[in-house]
Amino acid sequence: MRVKTKYGALTTFLFLIIHTAFALEPIEPIPLVQDVDPSKVALGKRLYFDQKLSSDGSISCASCHDLDSKYGTDLLPVSTGVANAKGTRNSPTVLNSALNFRQFWDGRADTLQEQAIEPLTNPVEMGLESMQQAVAILSADNDYVSQFAQIYADGITPTNITEAIAEFEKTLMTVNSPFDQYLRGDANAISAVQKRGYQLFKSYGCTACHQGVNVGGNMFQKFGVLKDINLRDAQQQVDLGRYQVTKNEWDKHVFKVPSLRLAVKTPPYFHDGSAATIEDAVNTMIEFQLGREVPVEDRDAIIDFLSSLVGDLPEI
Numbered sequence: 001m002r003v004k005t006k007y008g009a010l011t012t013f014l015f016l017i018i019h020t021a022f023a024l025e026p027i028e029p030i031p032l033v034q035d036v037d038p039s040k041v042a043l044g045k046r047l048y049f050d051q052k053l054s055s056d057g058s059i060s061c062a063s064c065h066d067l068d069s070k071y072g073t074d075l076l077p078v079s080t081g082v083a084n085a086k087g088t089r090n091s092p093t094v095l096n097s098a099l100n101f102r103q104f105w106d107g108r109a110d111t112l113q114e115q116a117i118e119p120l121t122n123p124v125e126m127g128l129e130s131m132q133q134a135v136a137i138l139s140a141d142n143d144y145v146s147q148f149a150q151i152y153a154d155g156i157t158p159t160n161i162t163e164a165i166a167e168f169e170k171t172l173m174t175v176n177s178p179f180d181q182y183l184r185g186d187a188n189a190i191s192a193v194q195k196r197g198y199q200l201f202k203s204y205g206c207t208a209c210h211q212g213v214n215v216g217g218n219m220f221q222k223f224g225v226l227k228d229i230n231l232r233d234a235q236q237q238v239d240l241g242r243y244q245v246t247k248n249e250w251d252k253h254v255f256k257v258p259s260l261r262l263a264v265k266t267p268p269y270f271h272d273g274s275a276a277t278i279e280d281a282v283n284t285m286i287e288f289q290l291g292r293e294v295p296v297e298d299r300d301a302i303i304d305f306l307s308s309l310v311g312d313l314p315e316i
């Protein structure tokens with residue numbers, strides 16, 4: 001009995017130490033398995049790739065969030081929608097977007113389902129007049145009518161369309177990155193430079209904002225905390241970010257901190273696509289978010305660490 005108790009106490013003690021040490025890591029691995037409904041995923045996937053859901057039949061979600069070769073973005077500064085219309089913001093990746101606490105650069109949508117309404121009805125994206133038009137388009141297709149009927153008692157509705165798309169998006173995770181393998185205990189999964197880059201990423205304070213399972217995507221922050229962003233933006237039309245949603249003075253230049261999971265793969269950078277390379281983007285972060293000087297070899301080690309965050313592309 002006594003031995004057992006002692007052993008139990010030791011186990012608890014070790015558990016606490018390990019648990020505390022693990023919890024102190026500012027980044028967590030992406031879960032390997034997603035809890036989704038396969039029939040909704042199949043329907044959502046079809047909708048995601050369907051150009052019929054645009055006013056001129058030329059644009060689908062995949063036009064601006066290409067899953068084949070562009071890591072869920074279009075790799076352009078700002079996107080092109082129906083009739084060659086240009087938007088004003090850079091297209092973020094849809095990969096791992098289910099892990100973000102809000103959607104859009106200014107966080108104006110709370111969920112993926114709420115998010116999906118906007119591109120469908122945005123005049124410079126897919127250009128439909130309303131969600132009712134989406135319902136009408138799909139209702140004219142017998143395949144869709146029966147596919148919806150198999151899943152939803154009320155058939156084709158705006159809510160069911162966006163729910164299915166969101167369910168598909170939940171499967172778009174890049175699991176098993178070298179860095180996640182390292183976090184799970186494989187000390188050799190990343191290189192010595194990447195380990196150093198991770199230490200620098202923490203010690204310079206990048207993790208104050210880029211943290212959690214998506215290495216970002218879990219808070220709002222001001223762009224230009226330590227140096228006035230107007231110094232950078234003087235020549236450009238300024239996007240006030242979250243202020244446009246809340247009209248609170250303190251939300252001027254505030255944006256959702258983007259995920260860095262696929263950053264090395266998805267140039268150009270920032271809400272306006274103004275940084276062409278990852279080096280430019282990190283230089284701007286160092287200047288405006290940290291307000292300090294960082295030696296080039298430290299910056300490059302951080303970028304090397306960022307490349308260890310890229311996981312396997314989902315099978316589509």
Ligand code: HEC
Pocket residue numbers: 048059060061062063064065079080081082087089090091092093094097100102103104105106112115116119120124125126165
């Ligand atoms: C014409 C290009 C275009 C099309 C088409 C498009 N998007 Fe987007 N998407 C964008 C841009 C640009 C943003 C950022 C807009 C903003 O933040 O104000 C965005 C943002 C998002 C986000 C938020 C990601 C994040 O990290 O905040 C998701 C999710 C998303 N789109 C999914 C979709 C889905 C689903 C569809 C199809 C129903 C779609 N998009 C169609 C360009 C497009």
Ligand code: HEC
Pocket residue numbers: 201204205206207208209210220221222223225255256257258259260263266268269270271272278281282285286289290302
């Ligand atoms: C005080 C918060 C904060 C700190 C500290 C910070 N960032 Fe950021 N980071 C942001 C915000 C906010 C954005 C989005 C800015 C925008 O586009 O408006 C961003 C954007 C980025 C981007 C562009 C991502 C994309 O997809 O466009 C990269 C890369 C980046 N940060 C890397 C870093 C690195 C590396 C560090 C440390 C050297 C760092 N950040 C420190 C808040 C921060």
